[in-house]
Amino acid sequence: MDRRIFIKNTSIAAAAGMTLPGGFALSERQVAKNKLPKWKGFNLLDFFGPEPDKQRKPTTEEQLKWMSDWGFDFVRVPIAYPYYLKFDRSRNITPEEVYSIDEKQVAKIDSLVTLAHKYNMHVSLNLHRAPGYCINAGFHEPYNLWTDEKAQEAFYFHWNMWARRYKGISSKKISFDLLNEPSMREDMNDQHSKRSAVPGDVYRKVAIGAQQAIRKENPNHLVIADGNNGGSNVIPELADLDIAQSCRGYHPGIISHYKAPWAMKEPDKAPEPKWPGQVGDQYLSREMLEKFYQPWIELVGKGVGVHCGECGAWNKTPHDVFLAWFGDVLDILTSHGIGFALWEFSGDFGLLNSRREDVAYEDWHGQKLDRKLLTLLMKY
Template sequence: MQRRTFIQNTGVLTAALTTAGPGLLASSPQQTAAKNKLPKWKGFNLLDFFSPDPSKSRRATQEDHLKWMQDWGFDFVRLPMAYPYYLKFDRSRNITPDEVYQIDQQAVDQIDQLVSLAHKHNLHISLNLHRAPGYCVNAGFNEPYNLWTDKAALDAFCFHWNMWAKRYKNVSSKKISFDLLNEPSMRADMNDQHSKRSSVPGEVYRQVALAASEAIWKENKSHLIIADGNDTGSSVIPSITDLNIAQSCRGYNPGIISHYKAPWANKDPDHLPEPKWPGQVGDKYLSRAMLETFYQPWIELVNKGVGVHCGECGCWNKTPHDVFLAWFGDVLNILSTNGIGFALWEFIGDFGILNSGRSDVSYEDWHGYKLDRKLLDLIKKM
């Protein structure tokens, strides 16, 4: 699937915001040294509601999938949602600002069913607006306004989050969290994937994050809120470190490893240097040391008492499997030893542990699926 056009500019994805206060959970014993206020959740992103067009959505997650996750020792699921998925409007034309409020209750019920099934199998659910009114890191759906500059977009953003907060008003923060917006940035044209991109000004980000958080806390002051960092997830945001909002980082650095030959992430995917880990790749020497430098800001946040989780991580299926596992082992070890949990993008598919389509893996048959046992064993032990 097409995952992250913006990587062509940075080769990196990471995210963060801050946390403290009633919505956050106490550290577990293995997290004491790192002081992480978030549990060290481990799990997967599920893409059932990722497409803005329900007719193009993935095959629905089955209860067996959730049972397997639980049996394998995982406890976390992130649901990246596109808000148009659960709206009623004429999809033969561009959406209007008024139509952004037209909730399709049947679609919302579908989402609720998956949430309930996940809870049945003791999986924490993190609801995420991957596409919010006025912003998505990916184009492909015409937004009627800009979340960062237009009050109408911010009002709609708050409306959607208040709806979800109200729906789960009485659900414990141990079972559900609200991940405000996937990988934000400022883009010159919200509907042009390749238009000029820059950081969201700190005070603008604070305004948007605080408004949405207040819309959520209006329903339950202990609701747990998580948010991704600036620059499509690569930068800590000092302007919101005093807010009761947890942070989410990424596990895609460097992009030459995680998105090798990905056509949506590279201008010339057929002429890239062969990935190695560790080793010289192009003009850079790739090593664990560079990862330690990359994650240092997130580790510092954890040690300051800020809750941090890695909401997305993984590798597209064209990177040689041994290189992928060597690199990913270092990524997860750095996160894990600092009390930071993670969610693989995805469970089933090109980045996943099932049916990833790699040409250099000896798959194990798993109830009709092709299981990457080496990858599963790696993430289970972290």
């Protein structure tokens, strides 16, 4: 039999749960190929905050060279849209000012993209804060992305701008990650207010609108949608669209966000994490991770591209617990062809300068390198 025909028939048989001649059963894991490359890299937080004068130190060319030298090929750039706007910051922004683009600030984002491309990084641009929504508080939104047409129109405007700016760039080099960790909240300006998944039909409507705004500039642009309910849940309502999906490597939160005040109302009362082990009222184990990621693995099997856009743990998680848990997360994802991006490169979650109190850091050109974490990341 022709090899190509055999491979095609093999894939069809596996998807249908069939057994091949000779009695060989095929699992989805053996044949399912992720439509997205198994990129691995980091989130770069240069434009993460809404205030241009309150950003962290910019990512340097030297740092991008280190990433490349270590074998990484992907950077996700979370952007707060107010960062690149011109308006009176002494008061709350108005819906009209959401369209006031500051080319000087946009050019800084362009510069990082160009620099990352110099070191053969795929760049995924992400609106971490979009008009009418952000997983975090700290900037007063004038409307609600999920319920207000004006917010949706502004959302599409911003994505059309970015798509037009990178109209001639190959999808191998750039992608457009629509919105960081979508959820429906009672109060868009209170991150601790009651939260739930975005209704599927609403998410679909907004995603299609953004997709059309992007593909109007280049029909081959790569579009990615973060999982529903804060990035955790597969979005079945988008599975028939030409949109990839992005999961998270933060489960369970008691490990990844141990004592994080923005994630827990009473962080000082959080039970001490273990991996594996009993923590509070639940037993944490690799088995629970496999169950959590099964819907994402099945999504790959259905032909939808999947990537883990964020993963890692804050610096209060004991380092040995973090590495044991994170090794299981990465092993499960990458064994199914799903790449990942650590949140972040340099900072409290990062490979460099994480300020953990239980790490023997290696001096790396004046930076504090977590060598054990780097070794783990390079393994996958």
